[in-house]
Amino acid sequence: MPVIVLTKWDMPGDHRTIIPISEISTGNHHSHHSVKGTVIHKGPLVSSSTYHFILKAVIAGDNAEAEGSSINIVILGTLAKDFSQAVNEKDVVIASGYTVGKSPTARKDKRHVCNLLLSGDQAQIHVFWHSPSDLPSSRQAKMKKTSAPPTLLSTPKYKYVKLSDLNAGAVVNVYGVVVFFKQPYKSRGTDFCSSLKITDQSEQKITCTIFCSKPESHPQIFQIGDIVRLHRVKIQPYKDSVTLMNSFGFSALAFSGKVDADTEPRTSSKTFHFTEEDRRTVTELRSWAADQNLMSEDLNVRLSGAQPKTYFNLTCQLLAKAPVHSTCTLLRVWDGTRCPYALLKVTVNANIIEGTTSFSEEREKLIANVLVFDNHVQCTKNLKPGDFLRIFNLRAIPGSIRLPGVRSSQVEEINHLSFHLHGGTAYGRGIRILPDNCTDVQELKRIMKVFHENMELNQPEVNDSAMWDAWNTPPQSPVKGASVEFSTERTCDHELQPVTLSELKHCTPGSFHHVRAQLRSYEPSRLHQVLKLYCSKCQSMQDIPDNKLVSKVFSEASTVPNGPPSPPDWCLSGQVHLPGESEPGPGGRTLNVHLSAQLTVEGRSKELIFLTGCTPLEACHLATTFTNVIPVRSLPGGQLDLLDLSVPFLFRGRKRFYGCKQCSKGAAVREPKADGDNIIDEKKIAEAFGIQLLKFVLLLTFHLQDATDKLDAYLLRESEHFFNVSTEETATKQEVQDRISRTLNYYCPPEGNADERPWLDLCLAAYRTYMDENKKVYFQIKSTRTREL
DNA sequence: GCTTAGGGTTTG
Numbered sequence: 001m002p003v004i005v006l007t008k009w010d011m012p013g014d015h016r017t018i019i020p021i022s023e024i025s026t027g028n029h030h031s032h033h034s035v036k037g038t039v040i041h042k043g044p045l046v047s048s049s050t051y052h053f054i055l056k057a058v059i060a061g062d063n064a065e066a067e068g069s070s071i072n073i074v075i076l077g078t079l080a081k082d083f084s085q086a087v088n089e090k091d092v093v094i095a096s097g098y099t100v101g102k103s104p105t106a107r108k109d110k111r112h113v114c115n116l117l118l119s120g121d122q123a124q125i126h127v128f129w130h131s132p133s134d135l136p137s138s139r140q141a142k143m144k145k146t147s148a149p150p151t152l153l154s155t156p157k158y159k160y161v162k163l164s165d166l167n168a169g170a171v172v173n174v175y176g177v178v179v180f181f182k183q184p185y186k187s188r189g190t191d192f193c194s195s196l197k198i199t200d201q202s203e204q205k206i207t208c209t210i211f212c213s214k215p216e217s218h219p220q221i222f223q224i225g226d227i228v229r230l231h232r233v234k235i236q237p238y239k240d241s242v243t244l245m246n247s248f249g250f251s252a253l254a255f256s257g258k259v260d261a262d263t264e265p266r267t268s269s270k271t272f273h274f275t276e277e278d279r280r281t282v283t284e285l286r287s288w289a290a291d292q293n294l295m296s297e298d299l300n301v302r303l304s305g306a307q308p309k310t311y312f313n314l315t316c317q318l319l320a321k322a323p324v325h326s327t328c329t330l331l332r333v334w335d336g337t338r339c340p341y342a343l344l345k346v347t348v349n350a351n352i353i354e355g356t357t358s359f360s361e362e363r364e365k366l367i368a369n370v371l372v373f374d375n376h377v378q379c380t381k382n383l384k385p386g387d388f389l390r391i392f393n394l395r396a397i398p399g400s401i402r403l404p405g406v407r408s409s410q411v412e413e414i415n416h417l418s419f420h421l422h423g424g425t426a427y428g429r430g431i432r433i434l435p436d437n438c439t440d441v442q443e444l445k446r447i448m449k450v451f452h453e454n455m456e457l458n459q460p461e462v463n464d465s466a467m468w469d470a471w472n473t474p475p476q477s478p479v480k481g482a483s484v485e486f487s488t489e490r491t492c493d494h495e496l497q498p499v500t501l502s503e504l505k506h507c508t509p510g511s512f513h514h515v516r517a518q519l520r521s522y523e524p525s526r527l528h529q530v531l532k533l534y535c536s537k538c539q540s541m542q543d544i545p546d547n548k549l550v551s552k553v554f555s556e557a558s559t560v561p562n563g564p565p566s567p568p569d570w571c572l573s574g575q576v577h578l579p580g581e582s583e584p585g586p587g588g589r590t591l592n593v594h595l596s597a598q599l600t601v602e603g604r605s606k607e608l609i610f611l612t613g614c615t616p617l618e619a620c621h622l623a624t625t626f627t628n629v630i631p632v633r634s635l636p637g638g639q640l641d642l643l644d645l646s647v648p649f650l651f652r653g654r655k656r657f658y659g660c661k662q663c664s665k666g667a668a669v670r671e672p673k674a675d676g677d678n679i680i681d682e683k684k685i686a687e688a689f690g691i692q693l694l695k696f697v698l699l700l701t702f703h704l705q706d707a708t709d710k711l712d713a714y715l716l717r718e719s720e721h722f723f724n725v726s727t728e729e730t731a732t733k734q735e736v737q738d739r740i741s742r743t744l745n746y747y748c749p750p751e752g753n754a755d756e757r758p759w760l761d762l763c764l765a766a767y768r769t770y771m772d773e774n775k776k777v778y779f780q781i782k783s784t785r786t787r788e789l
Numbered sequence: 790g791c792t793t794a795g796g797g798t799t800t801g
Contacts, residue, residue: 180796180797186793187794188793189791189793189794190791190792191792193793193794195794195795195796209793209795211792211793211794239795243794245794325801328801371801374801393798397801401801420799420801422799422801423801424798424799426797426798426799427798428796429798
């Protein structure tokens with residue numbers, strides 16, 4: 001039985017007699033008795049292997065001063081835990097269902113000769129709280145859930161002084177928002193010293209100096225805007241103001257300052273007092289601080305935003321480190337972004353490197369080399385590759401560097417960036433390891449993952465796992481099946497319970513979620529608009545041009561200049577006659593064509609043809625005879641040129657290939673080389689012409705719905721997997737297009753009861769896009785496929 | 790038990 005909270009004494013169904021404490025004895029039968037008393041002592045919740053939890057308390061009757069009028073009670077099991085959370089000293093309780101034992105401490109504590117043991121189903125404690133407004137909501141919530149960790153002890157009351165009310169000499173407790181801080185650093189004395197400047201609603205800014213022998217006992221500040229609670233700090237006069245210094249019994253809690261973050265305190269203390277009132281204070285400080293523009297002081301920058309000669313804070317992952325010199329350590333780090341400036345390579349002897357000693361050239365371009373000097377060298381000794389770090393007041397240094405104690409190892413690289421953490425602690429200079437569970441690390445991991453996925457998409461041949469091994473994917477085991485039959489199945493290995501769409505809307509980006517939902521509708525509704533052209537270089541996405549636009553560009557390109565044609569010298573030029581029926585207009589047409597002389601000599605003239613002045617349909621026609629058909633136009637000087645890249649540059653069988661306008665500057669007609677496997681394909685042609693080939697991708701927006709909410713999710717990266725099709729085939733094969741249409745029709749029938757639509761079991765990734773100032777969270781369908789229909 | 794520092798850029 002739990003502790004039952006009452007706001008008036010109405011114990012339904014309880015007909016026990018309340019007896020005075022003095023009447024308790026081992027000889028009495030107490031099964032129909034209850035005992036009422038005020039809690040005058042409440043011990044800590046102690047965990048026990050036998051009872052799970054034990055808690056001792058003392059309750060006293062009305063005449064508390066008299067010997068034997070207070071009695072020890074021992075509470076075992078979950079009741080102890082409930083009691084710990086629901087009952088405070090001075091609360092009035094009624095205990096029943098107890099057994100009476102001899103108190104072993106009666107002689108010493110002058111309390112009742114018996115004690116009460118409360119355990120098992122019969123034991124009950126009713127607690128009286130004066131009015132409903134006395135009931136903090138979480139106190140009520142905890143009564144139902146009983147889930148708070150046992151370290152949250154019930155409170156002696158702490159008073160917190162506003163920063164405008166500090167009188168020198170006193171020892172006080174304060175709350176504040178951090179506006180400046182220095183990481184703990186070794187002082188000249190015996191301790192580590194850390195420095196804080198905090199403010200609160202009184203707008204006073206007060207400096208705090210903390211001396212503790214262990215860095216972990218200092219407030220765990222990660223960034224400006226964090227909130228601290230300091231217990232037992234001494235107010236000392238200094239200059240025209242006061243400073244706060246830790247005194248005996250000092251303890252500190254720190255919290256994220258973000259308005260929507262959880263209120264989990266950061267502390268190294270095993271036990272601490274943290275009440276609903278504390279939670280409220282933190283929340284109030286957060287919302288006050290949100291309007292104070294304190295974060296403008298915050299200089300967190302990503303490598304993608306690093307500017308030469310500037311100072312900034314970098315949140316990153318340590319990939320490798322190398323002690324270069326007694327006054328200098330090299331940290332090789334990455335933050336999931338690409339620095340727009342070339343990064344300086346720093347060469348050090350491989351045998352002093354801890355962590356990965358070499359990376360592929362591609363990865364090497366992403367890695368920032370950080371040189372850490374002087375006092376910070378000591379701190380790097382605790383760092384391990386894989387750690388997530390925040391480096392404060394890092395400076396981006398353009399140009400070459402010379403490493404201390406290393407001769408001529410450095411190649412001159414002008415204007416390449418390296419990063420220095422100079423000696424000293426000015427401006428909060430220092431390094432901190434961020435815990436894995438902090439939101440900034442979660443965000444960092446997400447960015448790294450997105451980058452990794454994009455990189456894979458662009459360069460599937462690059463597979464340097466070393467960089468990615470350092471961070472872990474979630475534990476992998478299958479999720480238990482559900483009774484509903486789903487039309488899709490997840491192919492991921494996340495061990496996640498499904499969430500509702502309304503829950504999902506409040507999730508943290510950079511995470512995966514499982515949902516069960518129906519397809520309300522989808523976009524685009526026309527299948528040909530589902531296919532997009534994607535440039536893996538500039539990552540742009542565009543529609544496939546419609547026939548009207550293609551015809552227009554072809555028609556504009558068919559104007560023949562007056563001068564004589566002047567094709568390249570590797571071409572053989574001639575004419576083909578096309579019969580008239582394929583196009584409107586009088587009779588047939590004669591087209592200028594150009595063939596590769598080399599291929600013609602090799603008897604391979606059917607493999608490549610350039611056509612001047614053709615229509616799209618003619619190009620398609622000829623693609624049944626020639627392997628590669630390339631529409632071209634004549635420039636005024638007679639030279640051959642490619643058509644505008646808004647139309648296909650190559651017809652190959654039934655396929656059309658497109659190039660990226662943005663990324664194919666300087667594209668021109670050049671002779672494709674049939675080397676190696678001797679096959680001329682779109683890749684070889686694009687390469688010869690200097691064209692960045694576009695990929696076909698499928699992009700759909702699913703409007704999902706469940707009982708709780710609606711939500712949009714994109715199907716992009718894994719659309720092939722989802723429909724079990726190849727995008728290239730989708731572009732050319734009717735049967736593949738039909739398959740996709742059938743699937744979508746099944747999930748979302750044009751008519752019929754929406755409730756009867758099949759359910760989809762989906763894995764969704766929640767993410768933010770780069771530089772999205774709205775901080776909007778997007779969802780993408782991952783690792784999900786359609787079951788056989 | 791006492792002291793440490795008292796924000797405000799290296800000079801690699």
